[in-house]
Amino acid sequence: MGNEAENISQKILDTYKEKTPGSMAHQELAGRYLPGGDTRSATYFSPYPVYMERGRGCYLYDADGNQYLDMLGNYTSLIHGHAQPAIVEAIREQADNGTVFGAVGAIQYRHAEHLCNRIPSMDMIRYCNSGTEATLFVIRAARAFTGRDGIIKIDGGYHGGHDLAEVNNVPDIATDGPPRASVHAGVPASVLQDVQVVPFNELTAVATILEKDADRIAAIILEPVLGAGGVILPQDGYLAGLRELADRFKILLIFDEVITLRLSTGGMQKLTGVMPDLTSLGKIIGGGLPAGAFGGRADIMAIFDPAHPRAITHSGTFNAANMVMAAGLCALTALDQPAIDRINSLGERLKKGFHNAFQETGVRGLVSGIGSLNQVHWCDDPPQNARDAARALAGAGELPGLLHLELMNRGIYSAKRGMFVISTPMTGEEIDKTVAAFAGTLARLKPYIADRYPQLVV
Numbered sequence: 001m002g003n004e005a006e007n008i009s010q011k012i013l014d015t016y017k018e019k020t021p022g023s024m025a026h027q028e029l030a031g032r033y034l035p036g037g038d039t040r041s042a043t044y045f046s047p048y049p050v051y052m053e054r055g056r057g058c059y060l061y062d063a064d065g066n067q068y069l070d071m072l073g074n075y076t077s078l079i080h081g082h083a084q085p086a087i088v089e090a091i092r093e094q095a096d097n098g099t100v101f102g103a104v105g106a107i108q109y110r111h112a113e114h115l116c117n118r119i120p121s122m123d124m125i126r127y128c129n130s131g132t133e134a135t136l137f138v139i140r141a142a143r144a145f146t147g148r149d150g151i152i153k154i155d156g157g158y159h160g161g162h163d164l165a166e167v168n169n170v171p172d173i174a175t176d177g178p179p180r181a182s183v184h185a186g187v188p189a190s191v192l193q194d195v196q197v198v199p200f201n202e203l204t205a206v207a208t209i210l211e212k213d214a215d216r217i218a219a220i221i222l223e224p225v226l227g228a229g230g231v232i233l234p235q236d237g238y239l240a241g242l243r244e245l246a247d248r249f250k251i252l253l254i255f256d257e258v259i260t261l262r263l264s265t266g267g268m269q270k271l272t273g274v275m276p277d278l279t280s281l282g283k284i285i286g287g288g289l290p291a292g293a294f295g296g297r298a299d300i301m302a303i304f305d306p307a308h309p310r311a312i313t314h315s316g317t318f319n320a321a322n323m324v325m326a327a328g329l330c331a332l333t334a335l336d337q338p339a340i341d342r343i344n345s346l347g348e349r350l351k352k353g354f355h356n357a358f359q360e361t362g363v364r365g366l367v368s369g370i371g372s373l374n375q376v377h378w379c380d381d382p383p384q385n386a387r388d389a390a391r392a393l394a395g396a397g398e399l400p401g402l403l404h405l406e407l408m409n410r411g412i413y414s415a416k417r418g419m420f421v422i423s424t425p426m427t428g429e430e431i432d433k434t435v436a437a438f439a440g441t442l443a444r445l446k447p448y449i450a451d452r453y454p455q456l457v458v
């Protein structure tokens with residue numbers, strides 16, 4: 001590495017360490033009890049993550065008192081930011097009366113009624129505690145209803161941490177043809193017997209599987225906008241094409257709207273008019289507390305009714321805990337159309353600002369996404385699937401990590417992988433601040449990029 005490039009990366013690291021000695025001390029203590037000092041792979045980054053102590057509105061404050069604009073929102077779940085007064089009050093009021101009862105409660109069906117009213121395909125719903133559980137149970141529902149075990153999923157589609165969801169949750173970048181299905185350590189290879197993996201945005205791959213194997217397939221599950229795989233939009237006709245294939249071959253279509261519910265009052269299905277049979281939900285529906293849910297067509301969801309002749313068991317000690325329902329209903333009620341329009345347009349402003357920054361600094365890069373969800377990619381051809389995005393990310397090597405650290409040095413907290421998420425407490429001022437920090441960081445990194453990754457310089 002040239003001297004100038006070396007100096008730039010070292011200086012960024014030094015500044016980070018100078019600003020965050022308290023976090024470094026915490027990390028040492030945490031490492032004694034938590035493997036790697038963390039309890040969630042996604043929140044770790046090198047040299048050590050910041051320890052946040054407080055959040056208010058769209059700002060976070062770390063162990064050293066540094067303030068950060070929160071462009072992560074706990075990975076899209078905190079749509080109203082931190083400690084939103086009405087949500088805090090709803091939590092406090094419910095906490096005063098007990099957090100969870102091991103019994104049904106009216107707040108549960110009120111929350112369910114709210115979701116069913118806003119999500120077009122949602123006739124009935126069941127609750128759980130996370131998006132992971134939501135996708136686990138939505139798949140179980142599809143299998144129980146159809147009597148088949150096979151599932152089609154997307155290469156690089158992210159549905160949480162259960163065995164089936166782990167299959168190609170990181171895309172296959174090693175091959176060029178159809179993605180090879182694989183699992184990570186700890187997941188039995190036997191799970192692959194029932195999963196077939198297809199690239200996002202390719203209808204023919206799905207059709208080919210169904211022509212051969214439809215009578216073994218219960219459902220196809222996908223995020224209608226690929227999330228962790230790169231915030232990639234479906235091409236025109238892709239979702240409608242999947243609906244048509246599902247109908248033709250009599251399998252179920254499942255949308256995982258754990259992230260995308262935020263895009264409209266009724267998620268991507270409402271935006272596109274393409275109705276899935278089943279939907280999984282999480283993140284924003286708990287108002288900042290842990291929540292998940294799944295639901296859809298009444299004839300499918302009826303299988304969870306204890307009076308159903310083939311009823312399947314669905315339990316969970318904290319399912320629809322009253323305090324979560326109270327916070328969630330408050331958050332969802334506040335997330336009306338004007339609120340969604342506002343954050344979506346702030347997201348578009350951010351996207352435009354980042355695009356300008358790439359152009360002005362002469363670095364190859366773009367921003368994908370929609371509305372309040374944005375993702376930086378280090379390439380100039382928009383990625384169409386998770387493999388495209390992962391290859392661009394791999395090609396940028398250490399650069400995304402350095403950009404992430406330097407943005408933190410400048411008071412912006414985002415996902416290390418380059419995702420920027422808008423929340424309702426933000427205004428144009430926060431967006432402009434983020435764009436300025438991004439443009440300044442890119443300009444600072446330009447000589448480093450020219451030295452290490454010359455292919456990214458225009």
Ligand SMILES: Cc1ncc(COP(=O)(O)O)c(C=O)c1O
Nearest residue numbers: 130131132158159160258259282
């Ligand atoms: C689309 C999608 N589905 C499921 C999950 C899993 O949700 P959780 O982390 O609540 O288990 C996530 C989490 O990021 C997600 O993005």
